Amino acid sequence: MELFNLGDITLQSGKVIQNAQLAYQTYGTLSESKDNVILYPTWYSGFISDNEWLIGPGMALDPSKYFIIIVCLLGNGQSSSPSNNDSWSHATVYDNVQQQHRLITEHFHIEKLKLVVGWSMGAGQTYQWGCLYPDMVERICPFAGSARTAPHNFVFLEGIRSALEVDLQGNNDDKRPEVGIRAFARVYAGWGFSQPFYKQELWRQLGFSSLENFLTDFWEAFFLKRDHRNLLTLIWTWQNADISNNPQFNKDLGAALKSIKAKTLLLCPERDLYFPPDDNKDEMAHLQNANMIIIPGVWGHFAGGGINKEDTDFIDAHLKKLLED
Amino acid sequence: MELFNLGDITLQSGKVIQNAQLAYQTYGTLSESKDNVILYPTWYSGFISDNEWLIGPGMALDPSKYFIIIVCLLGNGQSSSPSNNDSWSHATVYDNVQQQHRLITEHFHIEKLKLVVGWSMGAGQTYQWGCLYPDMVERICPFAGSARTAPHNFVFLEGIRSALEVDLQGNNDDKRPEVGIRAFARVYAGWGFSQPFYKQELWRQLGFSSLENFLTDFWEAFFLKRDHRNLLTLIWTWQNADISNNPQFNKDLGAALKSIKAKTLLLCPERDLYFPPDDNKDEMAHLQNANMIIIPGVWGHFAGGGINKEDTDFIDAHLKKLLED
Secondary structure: OEEEEEEEEEOOOOOEEEEEEEEEEEEOOOOOOOOOEEEEEOOOOOOHHHHHHHEOOOOOEOOOOOEEEEEOOOOOOOOOOOOOOOOOOOOOHHHHHHHHHHHHHHHOOOOOEOEEEEEOHHHHHHHHHHHHOOOOEOEEEEEOOOOEOOHHHHHHHHHHHHHHHHHHOOOOOOOOOHHHHHHHHHHHHHHHOOHHHHHOOHHHHHOOOOHHHHHHHHHHHHHHOOOHHHHHHHHHHHHOOEOOOOOOOOOOHHHHHHOOOOEEEEEEEOOOOOOOHHHHHHHHOOOOOEEEEEEOOOOHHHHHOOOOHHHHHHHHHHHHHHHHO | OEEEEEEEEEOOOOOEEEEEEEEEEEEOOOOOOOOOEEEEEOOOOOOHHHHHHHEOOOOOEOOOOOEEEEEOOOOOOOOOOOOOOOOOOOOOHHHHHHHHHHHHHHHOOOOOEOEEEEEOHHHHHHHHHHHHOOOOEOEEEEEOOOOEOOHHHHHHHHHHHHHHHHHHOOOOOOOOOHHHHHHHHHHHHHHHOOHHHHHOOHHHHHOOOOHHHHHHHHHHHHHHOOOHHHHHHHHHHHHOOEOOOOOOOOOOHHHHHHOOOOEEEEEEEOOOOOOOHHHHHHHHOOOOOEEEEEEOOOOHHHHHOOOOHHHHHHHHHHHHHHHHO
16 A cells, blocks of 8 residues: 655645545556556545455456556545544545545656546546546546435435444544444445345355344444544545535536546446436436446445456456447 | 233243233224224334324225224334333234234124235234134235345344444433434434435425435434334334244245235335335235235335325225225
8 A cells, every 4th residue: 555645635625634645556557658547446435455356367457458546535544534634624525536636647647547437435536537637537437326425325324324423422532432333334234235135145155154144244344344433434425425516517417427528337236225226327318428337136236346256247347348449 | 092901911932921902093883793894003113193194084994984993013102012011022923913813803803804904014914914814804905014024124124223222332221312213213214215205305295394304303203202112122023024933834934925815905115125016026926816016106115104195095096996896
């Protein structure tokens, strides 16, 4: 993991994070003409390592061909976050992409991105890149995400936020809200995968022996490794995600989507419960150069999580086609 | 509200609730031949008054024609419940229907039910009636429910249970977990209505001025009126709901469904997130005398909650047809 020093950054809110840093990691070699760059932002609470499943020899994101940069969300615990920076303040998707742009241009002196790709909140950053830097981004592939957080998605996030915050009553920050994080994880579990995923007990394919085992050792275990302050600030980022909520677009989502010049591929899990494909259909009405493809199956949002080979192969195959065009 | 004294009742678990009572209320007049009876059990945390929207002059459940009995779930706060009976122990759907049968036969001396009808957990009791007393029940209409709680539904309930229980750490029973109930309600909010319901802001039709207002004044306000012990025991009942988990059927759900002789009408909200119509389709493979009809629209589970006129009219019209046959 590398850290790019941003210095003091002023956020959309007007607040300043002092000595801010972006965490990132690169894979492969930047070509001399700097024309082989793929940017791949992280998702909600994901670390760099959680993104790596989509990178590999023979895959679309092949480090022998491309210079792939995984860049971390502000607040993910590796970039500047409540857990590592006392001057922390909530950051928007716009704030993130502004700072990522500095990493790309000031640090790497890259002028073109062959592809920006990301899952979930990573998809949100992907759309944002496409509309803020339309002449810089050649292709985008947001998968299982949206350009603006839908109201129902907002409500889902209210649920996990509230469950966690029950454990912060009368708290001091030293207390780790482990019970709250476990509840947060159990609420999340119902949203992450679809109804038939649970009916078919497909968690067995992930090596779990019972539903309870899956809830504790997959869901709770993952979030217990995270700092609750980071979990909460990223919910804020997610709930407030809107690629048009910035001076360029003044909340005109249609205009923001229309401004994207990149060849666009939306990959949408058929059974995603909080980024339902219907919402992506609404986006398609404004996108100028886009295809929308359903990822078939019952893995729900986690069709994009790199844990089901069939879905991963599907995403990889479509990324290959996109990169060939 | 009337109370039927059950005396000491032994549950499936072997435990005894002392001086148990079933709360109920009747509407209309029992005919001399006792052939005009409709039984209408309550749903998760619902009171008698919460069932009344489906009863009225000119409606299918017309008190001028039928003798309608609303009977309360054990644990709902009106029947024996943790909040009003110190000997309380978790009750199953089977336990409930066993005791309701005593109300019908011992108290009212009724031998035939023209219809059993219920929403959600009320639907669960409706199926149970059909298979435990196949020669007594002429028609059943479970709406937005299932004969056995599906695994995903179980996980949804884990979420609300966990959120509430965060507030019971190191507790004594005197402390009212208000923050936990509010979190519980916010988690529930995402499940109760569909994604497009929130996108279309249909809560405005219910008189709320903002999403936050809907979350606090509809969701939190409803559950804050309930006792948390009752909320938790009814989650247990729901999570363990299986009409075949009893000596008659030994967990053979197909056999339990096959044994239902009543004319059966399943009404299934198109967008129900925790009782999805796909699960009812699975039931249809075993039901002998059944129709399944989708309630179209975006109100999700609450299409069966009596708060949207269009859905209420739809349900009422189909109940009329069912009663005419």
